[in-house]
Each structure stands twice: as structure tokens, then as C-alpha cells.
Amino acid sequence: xxxxxxxxxxxxxxxxxxxxxxxxxxxxxxxxxxxxxxxxxxxxxxxxxxxxxxxxxxxxxxxxxxxxxxxxxxxxxxxxxxxxxxxxxxxxxxxxxxxxxxxxxxxxxxxxxxxxxxxxxxxxxxxxxxxxxxxxxxxxxxxxxxxxxxxxxxxxxxxxxxxxxxxxxxxxxxxxxxxxxxxxxxxxxxxxxxxxxxxxxxxxxxxxxxxxxxxxxxxxxxxxxxxxxxxxxxxxxxxxxxxxxxxxxxxxxxxxxxxxxxxxxxxxxxxxxxxxxxxxxxxxxxxxxxxxxxxxxxxxxxxxxxxxxxxxxxxxxxxxxxxxxxxxxxxxxxxxx
Numbered sequence: 001x002x003x004x005x006x007x008x009x010x011x012x013x014x015x016x017x018x019x020x021x022x023x024x025x026x027x028x029x030x031x032x033x034x035x036x037x038x039x040x041x042x043x044x045x046x047x048x049x050x051x052x053x054x055x056x057x058x059x060x061x062x063x064x065x066x067x068x069x070x071x072x073x074x075x076x077x078x079x080x081x082x083x084x085x086x087x088x089x090x091x092x093x094x095x096x097x098x099x100x101x102x103x104x105x106x107x108x109x110x111x112x113x114x115x116x117x118x119x120x121x122x123x124x125x126x127x128x129x130x131x132x133x134x135x136x137x138x139x140x141x142x143x144x145x146x147x148x149x150x151x152x153x154x155x156x157x158x159x160x161x162x163x164x165x166x167x168x169x170x171x172x173x174x175x176x177x178x179x180x181x182x183x184x185x186x187x188x189x190x191x192x193x194x195x196x197x198x199x200x201x202x203x204x205x206x207x208x209x210x211x212x213x214x215x216x217x218x219x220x221x222x223x224x225x226x227x228x229x230x231x232x233x234x235x236x237x238x239x240x241x242x243x244x245x246x247x248x249x250x251x252x253x254x255x256x257x258x259x260x261x262x263x264x265x266x267x268x269x270x271x272x273x274x275x276x277x278x279x280x281x282x283x284x285x286x287x288x289x290x291x292x293x294x295x296x297x298x299x300x301x302x303x304x305x306x307x308x309x310x311x312x313x314x315x316x317x318x319x320x321x322x323x324x325x326x327x328x329x330x331x332x333x334x335x336x337x
Contacts, residue, residue: 013106028067029117031146033171034124036172046143046172053136053177058128061144061171065117072116072149077109077127077173080141082248084196086240088213090143091171100243101208103132105142105173114149131175138182138211140175141244184276185210189247191266191284196251198298200259201288202233203249204266208242215241216273221252226283227262233257240270253299256299259290 033047036059040048047059065071076093079101083089097104111127127144147168189205196203202219208214216242225235235252242248268280294300 028065029071029100029148029314030064030066031169031171032062034062035270036217038062038260039174040174040176046174048174049176051129051131051175051177053131055131056132057131059062059127059129059173061127061146062122062123062124063115063117064122065120068309070116072114074114074147074149075112075125075127077111077143078142078144079105079260080143080172080243080246080305081243082208082246082249086217086219086237086242086248086250088141088241088243090172091168093145098207098209098246100207102211103140105140105175108132108140109142112283115220118128129173129175131177135177137178137180139213139244140173140211141213142173142175143170144173146171146172182210182212184208184212184214184272186214186242186270186276186278188266188268188280188282191282191285193254193290193293194251195293195296196253198296199256200254200263200297200300201251202249202254202259202266205247206242206250206270208244209249211244213241213244213274213275217241217270219250219268221250221268222265223252224265224267225248226265228265232264238261256297258294258300259286259292261286261288 019063031046035042035045036049036057038050038057040050049057049059061075065310078090078093079097080093081089081095081098083092089095093106097257101204108130109127112125115123115125117123131144140186145168152305185208187207187209189207191202191204193200193202195201202223206219216238217255218236219240220232220236222231224231233252233254237250240250266280266282266284269284270278
């Protein structure tokens with residue numbers, strides 16, 4: 001049974017580890033970081049700051065409005081996260097903070113959330129970063145997510161058939177206090193069945209529990225029935241990266257097959273660009289909710305055994321009725337003759 005479904009398409013902006021530039025929604029404004037004296041690498045266009053415990057640091061963003069009308073620019077300091085594609089993301093202001101994160105970059109920054117620029121105006125806007133009182137090793141990673149504020153008149157318009165480009169800037173911020181090496185620690189958390197773009201998947205939640213970036217991972221995952229060596233589904237993904245102290249759901253496609261309740265086993269290996277290796281073996285259970293997930297999935301030929309039995313029974317009843325009718329009619333014809 002085929003379902004009608006709506007796929008809402010957006011524009012995906014891929015961000016590098018430390019992005020510093022982007023495209024404005026109408027290309028009529030720009031923003032850049034003003035690099036301070038305590039910048040670790042002055043060739044970088046994002047903030048790469050060496051600071052001390054409890055230190056307060058002023059950082060400056062330079063805005064330019066090239067339009068002939070006023071513009072309001074929204075600025076959101078966010079802690080770096082990892083999105084479901086295995087890409088470091090600086091735009092997720094509402095994403096749940098990872099349990100291993102001690103210091104949230106968004107809470108260390110104060111300053112204007114909305115910057116108003118007059119026509120053709122250039123303006124420097126200061127923000128203050130306050131480091132935690134306790135010394136730490138590794139890095140704090142965040143960024144200033146910047147985009148043009150949408151006018152109320154635009155919000156009121158019927159957007160049911162519109163695709164509106166909303167390009168944004170991200171100015172990254174990498175904060176450190178020393179050069180001590182911190183080895184990354186990758187953990188495998190909960191494994192759950194679900195949907196991704198209306199297709200059946202099983203999600204394995206991976207967590208980077210350390211204040212370092214894990215970059216360019218190659219991950220291989222295989223599923224089998226618990227106690228069996230036969231591989232049911234497998235996937236290999238490359239170029240997976242994770243922000244410090246973050247987690248994401250690594251999804252394994254179920255190849256458009258129905259999820260069936262039962263006990264399964266996940267075997268997973270991961271290797272990053274620095275040569276770190278991880279191996280996970282974990283049993284998990286797909287529960288009775290698999291039926292509900294399958295109902296929402298596309299690509300699966302759903303069958304309803306009771307509907308088939310009902311239709312078959314109805315067809316058989318009609319056939320018997322026709323046969324009886326023909327027999328009775330034949331008898332009446334003989335009696336009349």
C-alpha cells in the first residue's frame with residue numbers, strides 16, 4: 001500500500017570545523033571577526049584564543065550593511081554540536097547539551113543578540129567571553145551563528161509553496177588554556193529503531209565524551225540476529241566528525257525492509273584521522289513499537305493479512321452464491337419443460 005507523503009526540502013549549508021564566512025540571505029550584508037592579539041594562529045579568520053581560568057576577553061565582530069535600507073541581524077552564540085550527518089554544527093541553539101559537557105559556550109558569552117544596521121552602515125560590535133574559573137585541558141568549541149532577521153511581513157505571507165533561501169554566517173570560536181594532549185574517547189550509547197526521511201533505520205547513538213574534536217572517522221556497522229553470525233544489514237560511512245563533548249545518532253539503513261521485533265546484535269568499528277581505533281559489540285532489542293514505525297515508513301509493501309482474508313472470503317461467498325443461483329435456475333428450467 002503506497003502512502004502519500006510530503007517531503008519538505010530545505011537548503012543544507014555544510015560548515016567546516018571552524019567556519020568564518022557564508023552568504024547573507026540577500027547578499028547585502030557581511031560580517032567578519034576582528035582578530036585579537038591573543039589569537040593562537042593569526043592566519044585563521046575565526047577566533048582561536050589562548051586564555052586563562054576566569055579571564056574575560058572582548059571579541060569584536062565587524063558588520064557591514066551594503067543595502068539602501070535598514071537591516072536587523074540576529075547573533076546567536078552556540079556551543080558546537082554534531083548533526084545527524086556526522087558534521088560539526090554551530091547553528092543548533094536548541095539542541096540538548098551533551099551529558100559530558102562541563103562548560104557551555106553559549107553561557108560564557110554576553111553581548112547584543114540583535115544588531116541594527118542603518119543603510120550603508122559599518123559597525124563594530126563587542127562581545128565578552130568569560131572563561132570558567134576552573135582550569136581545563138582540551139578545547140571549548142563554539143561559534144557565533146549570524147543571520148538576517150526575518151521581517152514580520154515575510155512571516156505573514158503564505159509560505160506553503162515557497163522555498164526561501166536563508167543563508168547564514170558562522171564565526172567559529174576555539175578556546176584553550178594549554179597545549180596538553182587529550183585523547184578522544186568515543187562511546188556507544190543507546191540503540192533504537194526509528195525512521196529517517198520516512199525510511200526504516202536503526203540509530204546507534206555515538207558520544208564524544210572528551211573536549212577534543214574527532215575528525216574524519218570511518219565507521220563500519222553490521223547488524224545480525226542475536227546469537228547468529230549472518231549479517232542482516234550493514235553500512236560504512238566516511239568523513240564523520242564530532243564536536244567536543246557531543247553526541248549524534250549514527251543511522252544504519254534497514255534497506256526498506258520492515259523492522260521486526262526481536263533481539264539483535266550490533267558490531268561497529270571506527271577509526272579517525274589521527275589513528276585512534278574503537279570497536280563496539282552490543283546486543284539490543286527492537287520492541288513492539290516496530291509495527292507503528294513500519295506503518296509510517298515508505299518503500300515497504302505493507303500487507304494486511306486480515307484484509308486479504310476478508311476479501312478472499314467475500315470473493316468465495318460471491319462465487320458460491322452465483323453457483324447456487326445457476327443451479328436453482330437450471331432446476332426451474334427443467335421443471336418447466
